[in-house]
Amino acid sequence: KSNAAYVAFKEAERLAKEHGSLMxxxxxxxxxxxxxxxxxxxxxxxYDHDQPEAFSGQDYWPEGLGRHELYKPVERGFxxxxxxxxEFWATQRRERSGGD
Structure with a gap:
């Protein structure tokens, strides 16, 4: 059990207040x-389901905001x-975007 979801929600709320409504x-x-x-x-x-591992790795964050890791699960339990x-998806995303 952790408060990771709560912390993620509060960070998302902060970003929304700071940046407003972005396209x-x-x-x-x-x-x-x-x-x-x-x-x-x-x-x-x-389309994700047509991609290897059913994951395109495309970025759906609003332009100008950049990708944020809001949910940071702890290293215990589920x-x-x-x-x-x-971590697997982050690696896939980096590989597909040409990153490290």
């Missing part, structure tokens, strides 16, 4: 009109497994 990246917005398609909405979206999974 999600165009990559995850649908494009029901020709104008939206021309503006790049949905362009480059990779959270230990959650931590391993988050």
């Amino acid at each position: 999600p990246p165009k990559i995850i917005l649908n494009a029901p009109t020709k104008l939206m398609k021309r503006e790049g909405y949905g362009a480059g979206y990779a 959270e230990r497994e959650l931590r391993r999974r988050l």
Whole structure:
């Protein structure tokens, strides 16, 4: 048992208060009109289930905010497994983005 979810929620709340309402990246917005398609909405979206390990590694954080690790599970109980999974996905994301 830990308070990791509570701490993550409070950090998300702080970010929302600090940055206000930010647009999600165009990559995850649908494009029901020709104008939206021309503006790049949905362009480059990779469907997770069609990707290796069913994970595209795409970044869905608002532009200008950058990726934040809000949930930091502790190294005990079931959270230990959650931590391993988050580390696995972080590694996949780095490899797919060309990072270290």
